[in-house]
Amino acid sequence: MSAEFVKVAQLHEIPIDRGKVVQVEGKEIALFRSEGTVYAIDNHCLHEGGPLGHGLVKEGVVTCPWHLWRFNVRTGEMVEAPSMKVDCFAVKVEGEDVCLDISSLTARIRRNRTILRRLVAGETAEDLAKEHRLIPEEIERIAKQARIGERLIWLGELFQRQGAIYSQDLLRIPYRDLEGISYGAQEKLDELIELL
Ligand code: FES
Known part of the structure; x- marks a missing residue:
């Protein structure tokens, strides 16, 4: 690296x-x-x-x-x-x-994004855990973090383009229904948008 x-x-x-x-x-x-x-x-x-x-x-x-x-x-x-x-x-x-x-950080971010994409594509947390020598719970935690990160990036880019975020934008937010990973309440997203 x-x-x-x-x-x-x-x-x-x-x-x-x-x-x-x-x-x-x-x-x-x-x-x-x-x-x-x-x-x-x-x-x-x-x-x-x-x-x-x-x-x-x-x-x-x-x-x-x-x-x-x-x-x-x-x-x-x-x-x-x-x-x-x-x-x-x-x-x-x-x-x-x-x-x-920051090479260790960026390498980790790239790995986490890849894990998220492969989970979304249908691979199991168990298989990915074996490949990365982690436990499945850790794979799910990584995917959850990566999903929030991707959403924030998406919201940030949208905000730059539009100058505002509207409630209907939430319907288009990426990774809305990644099975097995609960994002929490809609209010959380609203809080994030408030921060933006
Ligand atoms: S000593 Fe650091 S959080 Fe407790």
Whole structure:
């Protein structure tokens, strides 16, 4: 997998003793500066998803602000249990520009879209799970996320074209009836549209 660096922040935006959270390809990533180097890890704590980017950083270790689990910002490892780790991303600083290698994210997005399309085409979660060495429940979770992502992209493009989203547009939204995956209430879609 070749590296794919994209600019995500300016160096001066990252405080010395705290992180900065950026959104990249739909994922929240926490950037930290420690001893002159910038590091990037998944913003979500392994415990209950607390925002690591809002934690205090000392000597290369960030403390989750929710229940104080600690993570090494260089490796993503949990200090007390190094076998547990959050995702890390390679960082390149060019002048003031902080760039992240997002190839692992884009590869995952492409894989997730492929899984969704193949499920819609009639392949089973069990077969796809075997192929990807995952459990079927994970395949269904991936497909659900990919479906929401595809819908948001579709809605965003429609909004750009029309300058508004109308209720009848919901009838044309992609992946409305993917069997076995419940999207939830129509209100959820309305909430998404409100956000747009
Ligand atoms: S959510 Fe981070 S320690 Fe609990």
